[in-house]
Amino acid sequence: MKAVVMAGGEGTRLRPMTANQPKPLLPVVNRPIMEHVLRLLKRHGITETVVTVQFLAALVRNYFGDGDELGMRLEYATEDIPLGTAGSVKNAADRLHDAPFLVISGDALTDIDLTDMIRFHRENSALVTIGLKRVPNPLEFGIIIVDELGRVQRFLEKPTWGQVFSDTVNTGIYIMEPEVLNEVAAGESVDWASDVFPALLERGAPIYGYVADGYWEDVGTHESYLKAQADALSGEVRLDIGGFELSPGVWVAASASVEPDAVLKGPLFIGEYAKVEGGAELREYTVLGNNAVVREGAFLHRAIVHSNVYLGPGAHLRGCVIGKSTDVMRGARIEENAVIGDECVIEAEAYVSSGVRVYPFKTIEAGAVVNTSVIWESRGQRSLFGRRGVSGLVNVEITPELCVRLASAYATTLKKGERVVTSRDASLAARALKRAVISALTASAINVLDLEAAPLPVARFHSSRGTAAGGIALRTTAGDPQSVDIVIMDDRGADLPPAAQRKLERVFSRQEFRRAFPGEIAELTYPSRTVEDYTYELLRRVDMTGVRDMKVVVDCAGGTSSLVLPRLLGRAGIEVLTVNAVLDDLSPTETLAERRRDLQRLSELVSSSRASFGVRFDPVGERVALVDEMGQFISEERALLVVLDLVAAERRGGRVALPVTTTRVAEQVCRFHGVEVQWTSTAVDALTSAAGGPGMIFAGDGRGGFVVPEFSPALDGLAAFMRLLGLVARTRLSLSQIDARIPEAKLLKRAIPTQWKAKGAVMRSVIEAAESAAEGYHIDTTDGVRVVGDDGSWVLILPAATEPVTDLWAEASDVDSAQLLLERWAAVVEQAAL
Secondary structure, eight states, X not given: OEXXXXXXXXXXXXXXXXXXXXGGGOEETTEEHHHHHHHHHHHTTOOEEEEEEOTTHHHHHHHHTTSGGGTOEEEEEEOSSOOHHHHHHHTTGGGSXXXXXXXXXXXXXXXXXXXXXXXXXXXTTXXXXXXXXXOSXXXXXXXXXXXXXXXXXXXXSSOOGGGOOOSEEEEEEEEEOGGGGGGSOTTXXXXXXXXXXXXXXXXXXXXXXXXXXXXXXXXXXXXXXXXXXXXXXXXXXXXXXXXXXXXXXXXXXXXXXXXXXXEEOSSEEEOTTOEEOTTOEEOTTEEEOTTOEEOTTOEEESOEEOTTOEEOTTOEEESOEEOTTOEEOTTOEXXXXXXXXXXXXXXXXXXXXXXXXXXXXXXXXXXOEEOSOBOSSOOOOOOOOBTTBEEEEBTTTBOHHHHHHHHHHXXXXXOTTOEEEEEEOSOHHHHHHHXXXXXXXXXXXXXXXXXXXXXXXXXXHHHTXXXXXXEEEEEEXXXXXXXXXXXXXXXXXXXXXXXXXXXXXXXXXXXXXXXXXXXXXXXXXXXXXXHHHHHHHHHHHSOOTTGGGXXXXXXXXXXXXXXXXXXXXXXXXXXXXEESOSOOSSOOSOOHHHHHHHHHHHHHHHHHHTOSEEEEEOTTSSOEEEEOTTSOEEOHHHHHHHHHHHHHXXXXXXXXXXXXXSOTHHHHHHHHTTOEEEEEOSSHHHHHHHHTSTTEEEEEOSSSOEEOTTTOSSBOHHHHHHHHHHHHHHHTOOHHHHHHTSOOOOEEEEEEEOOGGGHXXXXXXXXXXXXXXXXXXXXXXXXXXXXEXXXXXXXXXXXXXSSSEEEEEEEOSSHHHHHHHHHHHHHHHHHHHO
């Protein structure tokens, strides 16, 4: 059998280590990863190999040559442009047409039993056999479900936590029959897991999954690179390390020189011709490259040092990576997770902080304290965005410096000269941080339209008018006056979708920001009539027929909605009693106790004034809370049903978008009025994207957020309030009457603590339990795993994206049945989470 080793990747997440060398040449215990892969192939009797190359292809060819030194025969297939995982193999098709072949990545460390995998492939007469491995965190891989015979049932590439239904992932090791290549278009970028395998699976082709017991690590990040080194030294993976074992776990090459009074605490590895002077201390999980020199008094712990590196007296390295031919001078310190590129100079007493990346050919001056990366070219990755945008403690996690870098990254993703809308809430922190954002945008050739203090819906509106490329709004985190959220919007006025978030995160990580030339510095303007334009367009698009006789009570919560409501309600001609209508910059958000107190006051005002209803906005005008004409607070879940009933009754057709966590009473309401429900995931972007689709008449998230599709695809409390006014006026029914005619929901929720590393196993156990359940159930994986019974009962298991918990929802015809359903599936989750 022949093998195809894919060695064309750039390894962008591993930069600066891969800034000037391909990822397969990165050393693990002083041998390139790809050499370990080739040695594995040879151990299993596979000596004829085609190597696919693209990025810095000449370096791979020059290092391995024809494979004679390894006792193998290597041929090369070069891609002029990246062709994807399947396209690169197709590029070598003329050498693979006569027999089954094995495909393996040249940059993954593994000792999987390939002989047994080949046996499995042949015994099952498979067209394709996919090597599988169970991992704690499956988010960065393709997840796969197989049946009891090993046949693949479903798979999904790089899921979110809400899409995780297994911890069994695709290792990128395949055994294929040659006819599979007929499914791959020549000269085009094609991927196995995203393009070819789904098409084959849909046709019923015999695709099998081989769950491997051996070691496998996708060396795709700095963390996984360090882990691979530690696992190799610990014996977790079977590798040919070389050298001899000086003492337990201390491996030293035969030509290395280690003075007797050097301190060595294994496991560690010292390469060929390396020199370790007396008084130096090398501790656990350290790898010292060939020809490296460690002077007296130097200290290394979990340090990966490549070849030809000089470490001066008293140098201190902990948990870092040092690229080849780099000099670290006397007394320099390099901290955890820092990466120094090739041929750098770290001068005496310099301090490189944790997580810093120094790109090749850079010099860090003597005594310098480096807290931010020194960039040549890179592509890193970190998680910036949460459910509320980019969030954190003011001047601890969200600092002016971070705002500058984030705004610069956002500007770099846009064209020079485009416009971005900025706004803030009433807080002093948001005001100060917005100034940093504006400076960074204008310095990056982006014109800024600053709305100053404005409701978030107004900022979204002006971001979506066609004259702006997006917007940035700063707001105090709901319920936490010490924190702030940075909301970044696209040209629809909606939160950035996941693809745009990932693009921005990549630019932010590389910190390679665009700067304008002096003549390109952009302008800051304060547009006039922003409130007038918003109110005019809102009243033009939302039906306000019959509202002039209404009386309502409005609580602005001391927020920015008070800047818009007077003009909005004045033009509508409504009798309004308004409270908390002054901006409060000292209390820009509210605690739970303050919210309850203000809602109680609102209830009293509504009942005493005989108003039609009352509404309380959140401090940025995005969400609303409702009080009926009797002064009774309507819960957020119930408010969704009330507003949905009003909309559906008037429209008598169309579609509404609701998250999968919504009670199925909503479906009953819609069915009664001839309206169709489109279920979405719980992500904000999923709801707003669905709301912008054809035929949409309503969307809501069940947490006080409503979308008025005829006006905007984003959450807008002001627009929802105005629409509600018109609906109530024309219906001539009070909110309490509408609430009374809607069935009670029997929806229960529970959160179960789940370690991050156990989440994949939990979801695999859930879906296995669901598939083995008795007939009368079906599975929905729109978000998480939802098990639906023929009687309408259902349970949803959804791993939280930002917390170490798994959330469960259960609904049935009565509370007792819902409780039993919840407890049954909670037991499955708890057992798998152990």
